[in-house]
Amino acid sequence: xxxxxxxxxxxxxxxxxxxxxxxxxxxxxxxxxxxxxxxxxxxxxxxxxxxxxxxxxxxxxxxxxxxxxxxxxxxxxxxxxxxxxxxxxxxxxxxxxxxxxxxxxxxxxxxxxxxxxxxxxxxxxxxxxxxxxxxxxxxxxxxxxxxxxxxxxxxxxxxxxxxxxxxxxxxxxxxxxxxxxxxxxxxxxxxxxxxxxxxxxxxxxxxxxxxxxxxxxxxxxxxxxxxxxxxxxxxxxxxxxxxxxxxxxxxxxxxxxxxxxxxxxxxxxxxxxxxxxxxxxxxxxxxx
Amino acid sequence: xxxxxxxxxxxxxxxxxxxxxxxxxxxxxxxxxxxxxxxxxxxxxxxxxxxxxxxxxxxxxxxxxxxxxxxxxxxxxxxxxxxxxxxxxxxxxxxxxxxxxxxxxxxxxxxxxxxxxxxxxxxxxxxxxxxxxxxxxxxxxxxxxxxxxxxxxxxxxxxxxxxxxxxxxxxxxxxxxxxxxxxxxxxxxxxxxxxxxxxxxxxxxxxxxxxxxxxxxxxxxxxxxxxxxxxxxxxxxxxxxxxxxxxxxxxxxxxxxxxxxxxxxxxxxxxxxxxxxxxxxxxxxxxxxxxxxxxxxxxxxxxxxxxxxxxxxxxxxxxxxxxxxxxxxxxxxxxxxxxxxxxxxx
Numbered sequence: 001x002x003x004x005x006x007x008x009x010x011x012x013x014x015x016x017x018x019x020x021x022x023x024x025x026x027x028x029x030x031x032x033x034x035x036x037x038x039x040x041x042x043x044x045x046x047x048x049x050x051x052x053x054x055x056x057x058x059x060x061x062x063x064x065x066x067x068x069x070x071x072x073x074x075x076x077x078x079x080x081x082x083x084x085x086x087x088x089x090x091x092x093x094x095x096x097x098x099x100x101x102x103x104x105x106x107x108x109x110x111x112x113x114x115x116x117x118x119x120x121x122x123x124x125x126x127x128x129x130x131x132x133x134x135x136x137x138x139x140x141x142x143x144x145x146x147x148x149x150x151x152x153x154x155x156x157x158x159x160x161x162x163x164x165x166x167x168x169x170x171x172x173x174x175x176x177x178x179x180x181x182x183x184x185x186x187x188x189x190x191x192x193x194x195x196x197x198x199x200x201x202x203x204x205x206x207x208x209x210x211x212x213x214x215x216x217x218x219x220x221x222x223x224x225x226x227x228x229x230x231x232x233x234x235x236x237x238x239x240x241x242x243x244x245x246x247x248x249x250x251x252x253x254x255x256x257x258x259x260x261x262x263x264x265x266x267x268x269x270x271x272x273x274x275x276x277x278x279x280x281x282x283x284x285x286x287x288x
Numbered sequence: 289x290x291x292x293x294x295x296x297x298x299x300x301x302x303x304x305x306x307x308x309x310x311x312x313x314x315x316x317x318x319x320x321x322x323x324x325x326x327x328x329x330x331x332x333x334x335x336x337x338x339x340x341x342x343x344x345x346x347x348x349x350x351x352x353x354x355x356x357x358x359x360x361x362x363x364x365x366x367x368x369x370x371x372x373x374x375x376x377x378x379x380x381x382x383x384x385x386x387x388x389x390x391x392x393x394x395x396x397x398x399x400x401x402x403x404x405x406x407x408x409x410x411x412x413x414x415x416x417x418x419x420x421x422x423x424x425x426x427x428x429x430x431x432x433x434x435x436x437x438x439x440x441x442x443x444x445x446x447x448x449x450x451x452x453x454x455x456x457x458x459x460x461x462x463x464x465x466x467x468x469x470x471x472x473x474x475x476x477x478x479x480x481x482x483x484x485x486x487x488x489x490x491x492x493x494x495x496x497x498x499x500x501x502x503x504x505x506x507x508x509x510x511x512x513x514x515x516x517x518x519x520x521x522x523x524x525x526x527x528x529x530x531x532x533x534x535x536x537x538x539x540x541x542x543x544x545x546x547x548x549x550x551x552x553x554x555x556x557x558x559x560x561x562x563x564x565x566x567x568x569x570x571x572x573x574x575x576x577x578x579x580x581x582x583x584x585x586x587x588x589x590x591x592x593x594x595x596x597x598x599x600x601x602x603x604x605x606x607x608x609x610x611x612x613x614x615x616x617x618x619x620x621x622x623x624x625x626x627x628x629x630x631x632x633x634x
Binding site: 176178179181182183184185186187188189192196197200201280282283284 | 340341342361362363364365366367368369371373375376377378379388389392393420422436437440446
């Protein structure tokens, strides 16, 4: 009996899973299920779906989905696309690689508030950027780059890029360098080696990178306040959820918005993974 | 697309302070099969990568029929290369792996298909054309790698230890197949290996390398029978390399034995190395010309023969391959013909 169980992977090492399972149940499954059931108990009555009907009937609430997607998708795309050439250039070994990697990754440690302060100092109406632009006579009045859509987008790129870069670099390092050498001896120049060998092998990793940076960007909250226009063009969905739950103390509506947020994120990730499932996803080593 | 002569002229490659290849001179004629042979770290793979264009030279030049090629990037040299780990593109089918080089050269579709079919037929993989590399065995992957390189009818085929990842029986089979392809397609091949048997079996000419320096260039017969120095001898199966002193024109004395041999380096006196093969040693009944006494320590069964490790009176090990049945503890008299004992500078 014991042997038969062990053959199916049932043995005492399974106990190692217990802390993880407890963690997931207590800190993830319970809050989600609690929030889900709460969202079906509207504060003002009107049937279990009243909160959801209210959300989609009110443009001030429903539009937050589009506002957030309009920020999160470009931010994630830019982060992934920008990380590819940089990581590609840095995939080998060279002097100063560690220093360069550190510089590229440091923004992770900065936190949104510091980033926002820096953005305001630099890109604000009286920041260096506008001073230089105006001194050079390129514009008559300051270009508005903070406290609007662009401020939040910049902030999402600054904080999201290091994640995208680190992930892309590790995916790239997993591709056997002799594959490109083989392609070179077969007559492929640098551009075609990237196009036909590296990119197809990297694409599944880029899909995952996109998903992770998208999730980070979609739940944007502090920068939407600090460098955005929280009651206007950067009124993102997490602001709507926050206001419902903590300003209007309508927890059920807040929960419903959080659920909608999760569904939208899952939908985007689902689409990306669907695309990814059509790609080659096997080993990227030389032996195939 | 063939060539008459490829000149490798004082080619060097350094990695920082470390010199991996030092002033290699070699002329390869069209149609030749040249093996670069040596232990790991001897510079043989470096030499191959320099030829392929995957490593820039730090000195010297390579010319093909008087056209300089060492400044060309790998994609413009037109050489085929088979990698040690095969380097098959894992996301492409066998057919598209083989077709890759032809697509890069913009060969028309009809011709491409026909040449891929032909290459797959040559390596007997026609039935596996639609599979992916991960679905193939090691030997099949190896054959895809060869087909991918030869489908371009390259001027030169470079092979970097292509058989080292295969098991013994498959290695022998692939070895003959490589030699057959070389002959039937009239290829020019440069083959890197650390296996002297493989090199002797395949090559028209051998280059033995050690520490980045070419030790000897010659036909298999030359290198096998007349190794240039003790390192080449050691690599060519002269497993007995005994420290000796030169005592006469053709005589040496070791630790408790004396031998007559061929003084290859013209040594008049001083320390030397006496080199001979285990298979040149015979077990004899009576003391005589060129005999040494030894006690048997280890006996390995090799079918008809035994590989015996015995101890000479002075403590040196003596390796013997013999059909006589010996057992550990036996005291034996061993004879080596004097023309088979090569005396080298240490």
